[in-house]
Amino acid sequence: MQLFFAAASPYVRKVLVLAHERGLADSITLVPAATSPVKRDEAIVPHNPLGKIPALVTDDGMALFDSRVICEYLDTLPGGPTLIPAGEARWPALTLQALADGLLDAALLARYETFLRPEPLRWPDWLDGQLLKINTALDQLEARWMPHLGGPLDIGVVATACALGYLDFRFADMGWRASRPALAGWYAAFAERPSMRATAPG
Amino acid sequence: MQLFFAAASPYVRKVLVLAHERGLADSITLVPAATSPVKRDEAIVPHNPLGKIPALVTDDGMALFDSRVICEYLDTLPGGPTLIPAGEARWPALTLQALADGLLDAALLARYETFLRPEPLRWPDWLDGQLLKINTALDQLEARWMPHLGGPLDIGVVATACALGYLDFRFADMGWRASRPALAGWYAAFAERPSMRATAPG
Numbered sequence: 046m047q048l049f050f051a052a053a054s055p056y057v058r059k060v061l062v063l064a065h066e067r068g069l070a071d072s073i074t075l076v077p078a079a080t081s082p083v084k085r086d087e088a089i090v091p092h093n094p095l096g097k098i099p100a101l102v103t104d105d106g107m108a109l110f111d112s113r114v115i116c117e118y119l120d121t122l123p124g125g126p127t128l129i130p131a132g133e134a135r136w137p138a139l140t141l142q143a144l145a146d147g148l149l150d151a152a153l154l155a156r157y158e159t160f161l162r163p164e165p166l167r168w169p170d171w172l173d174g175q176l177l178k179i180n181t182a183l184d185q186l187e188a189r190w191m192p193h194l195g196g197p198l199d200i201g202v203v204a205t206a207c208a209l210g211y212l213d214f215r216f217a218d219m220g221w222r223a224s225r226p227a228l229a230g231w232y233a234a235f236a237e238r239p240s241m242r243a244t245a246p247g
Numbered sequence: 248m249q250l251f252f253a254a255a256s257p258y259v260r261k262v263l264v265l266a267h268e269r270g271l272a273d274s275i276t277l278v279p280a281a282t283s284p285v286k287r288d289e290a291i292v293p294h295n296p297l298g299k300i301p302a303l304v305t306d307d308g309m310a311l312f313d314s315r316v317i318c319e320y321l322d323t324l325p326g327g328p329t330l331i332p333a334g335e336a337r338w339p340a341l342t343l344q345a346l347a348d349g350l351l352d353a354a355l356l357a358r359y360e361t362f363l364r365p366e367p368l369r370w371p372d373w374l375d376g377q378l379l380k381i382n383t384a385l386d387q388l389e390a391r392w393m394p395h396l397g398g399p400l401d402i403g404v405v406a407t408a409c410a411l412g413y414l415d416f417r418f419a420d421m422g423w424r425a426s427r428p429a430l431a432g433w434y435a436a437f438a439e440r441p442s443m444r445a446t447a448p449g
Contacts, residue, residue: 094387
């Protein structure tokens with residue numbers, strides 16, 4: 046399989062952490078891609094017309110995107126324990142993934158607003174709106190999701206770890222740990238997993 | 248079930264079209280919400296810390312989001328034929344949904360850039376980048392996905408129809424049909440389904 050990839054992308058990291066946890070990482074060839082909302086990487090476009098990563102080309106030649114679809118596909122391949130549960134456990138796992146992905150969507154938009162957009166064209170209300178999403182999501186992780194994060198590994202847990210890793214990578218000054226001690230403690234341990242260490246950005 | 252909803256949201260529409268197609272619409276109570284990236288609706292936040300719609304509160308009291316998770320949940324309830332296939336048919340259905348959702352993500356960002364952001368702060372490169380995603384996605388729908396769109400109804404087909412409906416609603420001057428006659432012909436027929444007529448925006 047070929048995965049269009051950038052080391053800084055938290056959505057790519059989610060795919061790779063799942064692949065490592067399931068013992069599939071060696072079957073994935075990484076294809077470096079350099080894409081941004083204002084300058085796309087033309088090599089990706091035949092496989093994903095949105096020009097985004099991750100995109101996966103399977104051994105059968107299927108082009109799959111986005112990260113959720115790729116994760117679900119990889120979870121069906123033979124390997125270690127699956128990360129996307131069936132039955133009643135499916136809904137909290139998928140909703141937690143959506144929470145973490147949504148936190149990341151807001152973080153990416155906040156980064157584009159502050160690092161990509163020319164300074165005179167930045168809009169404080171937009172940035173504040175994205176930061177409010179991030180902080181409210183973090184507050185809910187601390188208040189409601191700690192029992193889930195401390196339970197069996199699933200795609201929601203992986204997505205949450207990748208989201209927190211991205212905040213450390215790109216928003217190191219945000220101080221997200223200050224008012225979320227339980228989440229900070231959980232992440233400190235989770236970040237030591239081999240799958241997380243093997244995929245750290247930067 | 249309670250669904251936080253706005254008639255103009257294409258992601259809400261995707262959920263509702265699926266609900267209508269499966270005969271579940273009468274079991275959903277719509278809760279009007281008014282949210283934007285710069286002014287959230289506080290009533291949503293306890294159920295979705297991202298402040299986004301759709302969000303579903305199930306009869307068991309679970310709060311589910313985002314639209315993909317809600318669609319998958321509704322697809323497991325007793326009702327008409329399911330729209331998210333198992334087996335090999337799953338991957339094209341989910342990737343087409345991701346393509347349509349990605350087209351919509353770009354369309355929403357383009358709309359925020361042109362209608363929400365104060366005029367002096369708009370960045371043409373950003374708008375151009377989002378429009379390029381939309382147009383490339385439309386081109387690929389025309390070139391590659393017509394056999395799928397003409398096949399059995401699935402979540403990818405529903406998502407595509409909702410994306411095209413949003414372009415007609417908010418980007419009526421775009422003229423997306425001009426160079427995509429097959430897609431235009433398919434959509435003209437699909438838009439007449441009762442599920443689409445019952446959920447038309449505006």
